[in-house]
Amino acid sequence: xxxxxxxxxxxxxxxxxxxxxxxxxxxxxxxxxxxxxxxxxxxxxxxxxxxxxxxxxxxxxxxxxxxxxxxxxxxxxxxxxxxxxxxxxxxxxxxxxxxxxxxxxxxxxxxxxxxxxxxxxxxxxxxxxxxxxxxxxxxxxxxxxxxxxxxxxxxxxxxxxxxxxxxxxxxxxxxxxxxxxxxxxxxxxxxxxxxxxxxxxxxxxxxxxxxxxxxxxxxxxxxxxxxxxxxxxxxxxxxxxxxxxxxxxxxxxxxxxxxxxxxxxxxxxxxxxxxxxxxxxxxxxxxxxxxxxxxxxxxxxxxxxxxxxxxx
Amino acid sequence: xxxxxxxxxxxxxxxxxxxxxxxxxxxxxxxxxxxxxxxxxxxxxxxxxxxxxxxxxxxxxxxxxxxxxxxxxxxxxxxxxxxxxxxxxxxxxxxxxxxxxxxxxxxxxxxxxxxxxxxxxxxxxxxxxxxxxxxxxxxxxxxxxxxxxxxxxxxxxxxxxxxxxxxxxxxxxxxxxxxxxxxxxxxxxxxxxxxxxxxxxxxxxxxxxxxxxxxxxxxxxxxxxxxxxxxxxxxxxxxxxxxxxxxxxxxxxxxxxxxxxxxxxxxxxxxxxxxx
Numbered sequence: 001x002x003x004x005x006x007x008x009x010x011x012x013x014x015x016x017x018x019x020x021x022x023x024x025x026x027x028x029x030x031x032x033x034x035x036x037x038x039x040x041x042x043x044x045x046x047x048x049x050x051x052x053x054x055x056x057x058x059x060x061x062x063x064x065x066x067x068x069x070x071x072x073x074x075x076x077x078x079x080x081x082x083x084x085x086x087x088x089x090x091x092x093x094x095x096x097x098x099x100x101x102x103x104x105x106x107x108x109x110x111x112x113x114x115x116x117x118x119x120x121x122x123x124x125x126x127x128x129x130x131x132x133x134x135x136x137x138x139x140x141x142x143x144x145x146x147x148x149x150x151x152x153x154x155x156x157x158x159x160x161x162x163x164x165x166x167x168x169x170x171x172x173x174x175x176x177x178x179x180x181x182x183x184x185x186x187x188x189x190x191x192x193x194x195x196x197x198x199x200x201x202x203x204x205x206x207x208x209x210x211x212x213x214x215x216x217x218x219x220x221x222x223x224x225x226x227x228x229x230x231x232x233x234x235x236x237x238x239x240x241x242x243x244x245x246x247x248x249x250x251x252x253x254x255x256x257x258x259x260x261x262x263x264x265x266x267x268x269x270x271x272x273x274x275x276x277x278x279x280x281x282x283x284x285x286x287x288x289x290x291x292x293x294x295x296x297x298x299x300x301x302x303x304x305x306x307x308x309x310x311x312x
Numbered sequence: 313x314x315x316x317x318x319x320x321x322x323x324x325x326x327x328x329x330x331x332x333x334x335x336x337x338x339x340x341x342x343x344x345x346x347x348x349x350x351x352x353x354x355x356x357x358x359x360x361x362x363x364x365x366x367x368x369x370x371x372x373x374x375x376x377x378x379x380x381x382x383x384x385x386x387x388x389x390x391x392x393x394x395x396x397x398x399x400x401x402x403x404x405x406x407x408x409x410x411x412x413x414x415x416x417x418x419x420x421x422x423x424x425x426x427x428x429x430x431x432x433x434x435x436x437x438x439x440x441x442x443x444x445x446x447x448x449x450x451x452x453x454x455x456x457x458x459x460x461x462x463x464x465x466x467x468x469x470x471x472x473x474x475x476x477x478x479x480x481x482x483x484x485x486x487x488x489x490x491x492x493x494x495x496x497x498x499x500x501x502x503x504x505x506x507x508x509x510x511x512x513x514x515x516x517x518x519x520x521x522x523x524x525x526x527x528x529x530x531x532x533x534x535x536x537x538x539x540x541x542x543x544x545x546x547x548x549x550x551x552x553x554x555x556x557x558x559x560x561x562x563x564x565x566x567x568x569x570x571x572x573x574x575x576x577x578x579x580x581x582x583x584x585x586x587x588x
Contacts, residue, residue: 015408016404017404020404020405022401023401023464024401027419027420027423029438029453030435030453031423031431034431034437035426037438038433038434041434051433051437112327115323122331123327123331125570125571126330127334128571128577128578129334132563132567133338133566134536136518136539136540137536137559140539140540140555140556144340144341145337145340150352150353150552186333194578194582195582247427249429249521265429266521269432270429273432273433273436286427297422
């Protein structure tokens with residue numbers, strides 16, 4: 001009997017590997033290999049026209065002492081490039097501000113959707129609309145709404161008296177980042193709200209019943225009971241959003257192109273890869289961005305102690 | 313009593329604000345798309361004209377109809393391919409205990425968090441090397457990087473929860489693993505397949521970075537890039553009317569799909585994140 005079982009198990013495991021191989025090959029081809037090539041290209045002097053013919057130059061794309069002779073010279077390369085650090089700062093700034101606003105708004109929307117009221121289905125459907133709209137389309141829609149001369153946003157704000165003169169939201173350096181954040185918040189708060197709502201709906205109802213019987217104020221219940229219990233759900237949602245924000249590209253490419261205030265790491269890397277003919281240098285920037293995101297992901301997986309194999 | 317009334321009013325104010333905030337930009341895009349000529353330059357909050365000129369302009373000339381077909385082809389192919397690869401793989405990951413399963417799942421999860429830009433240079437080189445530059449195949453291939461890990465992940469969590477008795481009964485009857493998948497599990501998996509397929513379709517339909525990089529001629533472009541690059545006769549003159557019409561055309565089918573499958577999508581999104 002034991003022999004028969006292990007025979008069956010072995011057969012099953014063999015079938016499992018046959019099932020897995022096609023999927024693994026595809027992932028290797030579209031993720032593994034290109035990633036390794038990108039990292040390698042970052043150590044070469046490859047050009048856009050002939051990426052394959054680059055020569056190994058070590059860390060020169062990252063940091064390199066350009067010697068002018070007689071003790072004179074300067075540091076060049078990614079790590080010495082102020083525009084790269086500017087892009088890093090822009091990305092971090094965007095991520096922190098946008099994710100904070102999205103979490104707070106998402107929490108409010110989730111609380112509202114968790115309440116019982118007629119038409120709840122309608123509101124839940126309504127907040128899915130921004131999520132479903134392609135990023136490029138939402139960028140264009142908001143670009144039009146934020147138009148300096150004919151935009152409805154300026155019209156609204158002028159009518160309420162919030163501003164005294166029209167603002168060129170996407171063009172001015174002072175408001176460009178705010179414009180990007182406004183659109184991102186509109187587009188991604190639904191995702192946040194739905195994840196937090198899912199967390200809320202898993203909470204047992206009897207604790208609220210007990211709190212109500214004891215006459216505890218709802219605000220206190222929220223901070224002492226609800227918030228601690230849904231914290232894991234919020235954390236997961238925040239980290240998903242953060243990883244997404246750190247690689248933001250589309251929205252900025254369409255909404256605020258050529259605005260130094262909003263160049264993020266992804267935008268910087270793509271500019272060097274394809275617009276400035278700095279293929280190798282852009283690959284080095286992509287590699288750094290990858291390392292940053294990988295670091296955060298590993299931190300998250302350790303902090304969350306995810307149970308990956310599904311074993312109890 | 314007054315307190316309760318106040319709470320009700322507060323709740324409804326919030327509900328109205330949330331709904332208007334979520335829907336207004338799309339509503340405004342729709343009313344703009346029906347304005348033609350100089351009407352577009354006067355701000356109105358209610359629809360005041362119904363001109364089809366922008367729609368006729370966008371659909372009647374140029375490459376936009378072709379771009380829509382391209383997007384449909386790419387997104388459909390991506391869905392079919394990733395579901396086919398994921399169904400069998402997720403059976404193995406959910407139902408068979410073997411060495412290295414944890415590491416494999418970990419790798420798949422990591423790939424789903426890859427920043428696209430990290431593979432852009434390497435993929436570009438590969439696409440050019442394989443002669444796929446300026447073809448839709450380049451996009452179908454490249455999109456596997458985000459649809460496949462997600463599909464495998466969600467289907468694995470779904471399959472893990474299917475009753476073990478079903479499988480045991482099938483094994484007793486002498487069913488082979490592929491028969492278990494396609495004859496026993498498939499009929500139960502339709503909800504999960506619809507959800508993941510729909511989410512994969514939407515992400516392929518909306519993708520921009522790869523589409524911008526791997527295709528450079530107007531005929532082979534997909535809709536997000538086509539909309540981003542719509543330009544007027546002169547550099548300064550942005551054709552807002554046609555852009556809004558094009559935006560509405562590509563968004564309405566998505567919104568309808570999302571509203572029909574609302575519950576499934578929410579379930580799929582949370583399965584991808586919360587259980588992950």
